[in-house]
Amino acid sequence: MSEATLDRGGARFDVVAFDADDTLWHSEDGFHAAENTFCDLLSPFVADGVDLRSTLTATERKNLPTYGYGVKAFGLSMLEAALSVSQGRVTSDVMDRLLGVVRELLLAPVRLLPGVAEVIVDLARDHRVAVITKGDLVHQTRKVTTSGIDHLFDHVEIVLEKDPESYSRVLREFDVEPHRFCMVGNSVKSDILPVLEIGGHAVHVPYHVLWELEKADHPVGHGRFGEVESIAEVPDWVRQGGE
């Protein structure tokens, strides 16, 4: 920490909250591998040139309002896409393999991203530290409780959708003003834009894979928005008051 930062006197934020999947730990790479498995398993059943990955994404997009986020939703969409894209020719053996993929995703051990534990320990010294994640209640809870760092968090919120209304509700629960709140995450659409909209600060930390349905333009130049290369840079950004 620089002297200039120390001179500011007191923390700039009361609560620093982190997205979980692809911010604290790997997630999308698991889905990506599952999609590859889907494509490999289904390719014998479709004509050359059929874009299996796009078919799967389209099925997920169609089902999102009904199924929501998470592995179980992904799994049901994958099974549906397998039946439809193969026009029913997919074998029960392949269907069984796809169910196995779902189970593996749900049971995969948490793999923390580099530097995460140190960053949370550091920030927890002078901030309340939170997780705000969307997705499946049982799976997200399992990941948090088996992450090895859950004891460091003051709050864990699993929300249905990361929109301005959800963040406003969570901030009321945390009893924190938006200008004293900073969100850290890899999705501009879910972690950055809605937080800026309600008057909070937000830092983008990229992950090497981004889900098609999470893509959005970065709010470059926004006064309460920051971009860093890795989570290790977040404490400095936070202590310099989001500048």
Next chain:
Amino acid sequence: MSEATLDRGGARFDVVAFDADDTLWHSEDGFHAAENTFCDLLSPFVADGVDLRSTLTATERKNLPTYGYGVKAFGLSMLEAALSVSQGRVTSDVMDRLLGVVRELLLAPVRLLPGVAEVIVDLARDHRVAVITKGDLVHQTRKVTTSGIDHLFDHVEIVLEKDPESYSRVLREFDVEPHRFCMVGNSVKSDILPVLEIGGHAVHVPYHVLWELEKADHPVGHGRFGEVESIAEVPDWVRQGGE
């Protein structure tokens, strides 16, 4: 309300919370119908005497720690059971029908149980009224927001598991002491026993179908436990102070 009740002066409870599925609205009958469809669709693929319903329940029980509660979990278990019990002979047409059953369950309109709206309106006059339900975040939220009575609730909590720890956490969030809290629900295992354990009051209102995995003995004679025939009797029970 009787004069004797009015004489008690002030409400006995600060918060009256309701389980949702099979307490406020029909749910298990939909699962029951889905199980029947599963049995009808799979019976051509199994030998006479195979108990398809038990196979499905066993698969659900096995998957509960991984999948959690709710329709998507049920759906994945149903697809797995279809593949395994038929030894892979189930057709893709049947698999597609089973996925349709899942979608129908998720999209089925909420059917309030008789008297529910009146009871909530009545109790909301002099209590904070809450919903505490477990299950799938997106589905439970959809049901609450389309129930037509969600504006009457001060709190809506969707929890992973209805155990003493969860209830304790929720009561802290509600800022209510256990002895000032009353839970109303159809499952002795989920709505009654854990609430009594943490010092709260609980009223059992039966539903005509109970999921195999929710069965438990009633705590007959417990001082903070009540049993009524229908939800319409709950306001009197609550105002008579749980006696």
